[in-house]
Amino acid sequence: MRGNKMKHRILFVEDDYITIDCAVTHLEISGHEVHVCEEIAIALSRLRYENFTMIFLDVMLPPGDQFSLTETVNGRYTGLRVLEKVFTDEHYKQARSASWFLITNWRDEPEVDAVAISHNIPILRKPLTIEQINEAISK
Helix, strand or coil: CHHHCCCCEEEEECCCHHHHHHHHHHHHHCCCEEEEECCHHHHHHHHHHCCCCEEEEECCCCCCCCCCHHHHCCCCCHHHHHHHHHHHCHHHHHHHHCEEEEEECCCCCHHHHHHHHHCCCCEEECCCCHHHHHHHHHC
16 A cells, blocks of 8 residues: 555755755655755754654764854764754754654764664664665654
């Protein structure tokens, strides 16, 4: 029953144009509503005020004015800081009910793995494939 599959409202927080182009095109062709944020401030605002059923969050992003370079280890863990904010700040409560996915190009990163495990969030490894995206949205 392919036609009865749930269509998602997806937020993609990512700054890699290749990943965005591939993933967003595929998701939109599949009938999903997809929104992309490359800047943390905009992503946090959307997470606070809008409802999404799925959120794909890149781990390594420019921190903008929301986090210090020290907090994010020069942007290396910006996505993790976003996740921590969402799961600890009551203003983001509705965003917690979405299905979350962390995107990273690291194969073995203990801090990323620990955060993913603590929040039961799957990690998708770059380069993202259509198969990875299909598996994520089918769960």
